[in-house]
Amino acid sequence: MDSFAAQDLIWTGSYTADAGGSGSGIGAIAAAADGTLRWLGVAAGADSPSFLAVHPTLPVVYAVAEHARTVRAYRRDGAFGLVPAGPAWPAGDAACHVAVEPSGRFLVVCCWGDGQVLFYELAADGGILDRAAAAESRDPHEGTLDADAKQPKRPSRAHAALMLADGRVMTTDLGHDLLRIWNIRTGPGPALRPVLDHEVVLPQGSGPRHLVQHPGGHVFVVTEYSIEVAVAELSPAFGDFRLGFVGPATAGGALPGDSAAEIALAADGRHAYVGVRGSNRVSVLDVEAGGAALHPVADVPSGGDWPRHHVVRDGLLHVAHERSGDVVTFPLDAGSGVPRAPAGRLAVASATALVPARAGLALPG
Template identity: 65%
Template sequence: MTSPARHSLIWTGTYTPDGGGRAEGIGAISASDDGTLEWLGTAAKADSPSFLAVHPTLPVVYAVAEQAGTVQAYRRSGEFGLEPFGDPQAAGEAACHVAVEALARFVTVTCWGDGQVLLYELDRDGGMTGRFAAPASVDPHGSQTPGEPRQSRAHASLMLADGRVMTTDLGHDSLRVWRFEPGTGLIADHEVALPYGSGPRHLVQHTSGSVFVVSEYSVEVFVLRADAGTFELINRGPATSGGSLPGDSAAEICLSQSGDQAYVGVRGSNLISVLLVGADGAEVAPLADFPSGGDWPRHHLVRGPWLHVAHERSDDVATFALDASTGLPGPLVQRLQTPSPTALVPAN
């Protein structure tokens, strides 16, 4: 007798009409262990909740409202619903990413429009309390055009395994590492300057401790490793095996369950690139590029043996089966229609 398929829940970040999208708010998808997805509907109406994060132990979700410049907490309600939990908190211009610390002491929000990095302490129920702004970025490269400084554009936060936080700055081509101090927020630890014009966007930490950073503008992957607590750039290389084209921009980077492969989404050419990770996590090398299955792969998620790719402009999530030995995607399994998806975040 065949056992029934098990299902889990994936939240979708989206763009609504205020951000040029077609969604109504945070979406909900039912994900089966056979790889298939089912669109459940809108979990909570919200204005352009473009990125989400989930509390590690409580049924609480945090979403930025990119156009409004706020961050809002939500609580689970019913099968797949979400209801606002507390008032929206002021963030910065074009708040585009939110992350939750593993110990649930705080969330961080990064703002593409004005470069702000913000921390909100959490209470025992997951509610946001104190708001603390981190020191503003100073361009480590200086101004290449006198009198015309570059705009800081904070884009993502990564909670590091050692308890620190690393943030990317697209505009200043830099990574900043922070320590958390209760009642004060983020304290600067150190900074790493990446090549001028690279545009570091998203990042992930390998089990070796290395951090892999994908650059939106130069479409590369940078490898950083900590020496006595200070991260240093130890490797860089192209994010694709075939090279990038004019108009391409890299988006998300994530790892396979084994950590042997990294996956990078490239908008424009609409590719997913598979990269091999060296045994010690000190390097990554492009293996193969594959069509992403839609238009504008904004974000993607590895879920067991499945790769799900959210296409912002073609309003769908494409699913591929991953080869167990090579990590390479097989033929397209499914294209699920869902409005303007910008992020895929497992609910549990």
């Protein structure tokens, strides 16, 4: 039997020549249940589509063009092709992340270069209709810095958005060490109106990057600079978040030149996985106390250079390496959650993101 008889489709982001990369656009990978990967081809030529998101119900993919400062919708065409679904919409400087609201009402784009958080209204067919900008971030640590040190003003660096289970949106600001929680309202004026609900301040210099919500409601945040994991605890009584646990992201400690990248959860919420660039590790953390704390238990070589992004899916860990240009797949131990020996490696030029196609859009066998 063909090993790809039960294959799934995974979209890949990349850096292209405009960013010094060797990618060609949005790629397509077929993933078999045993962890074997097969390169299908370039789904759509695009300039540095460094991060992607998938519409929850429609065959539509969204990609930020990081250096072109745009976001665009693509519609599926054939087995794995993508074609533009409308024009590219303007975003901000170094648009680095895009996320889709679970019912398909809107997108959120975060921009590392200028700190913008942008909301895009979506049409019934998944196309982009309108844009609204969220309020600018203010550095909560400003005024607490040593005046004698003559430190420059810290720039805002919006980096990722998470759709919370209660309908709100949480965004990270890596430059201001800040989590911002948004309510999304409609009218009057723009169809979408992001309103700041509240903020959670992280330790100065930690650099919150990516985040994921535990089934219990708490949010886990990986910090790029301090190589830690923080828990934004959700109060069931008041619905607000506060900073709870902060601890190391790795079992062996941070090494010189390290920067944390992605955090992902196992489907059952028992284990979290953090990618660390520099020392090129994936760290496994046990989730404790119903999501109130995380404890690192193992550091595993990622199998390549610069693990920028990873996904956990069906008992497998897929790791995208930007600099070595490959995706490495690890089976996960069912009990401990620790990755076993790699099951496969696939060349993917300047890989930056891995986003599985939604259920129901798997490839035919």
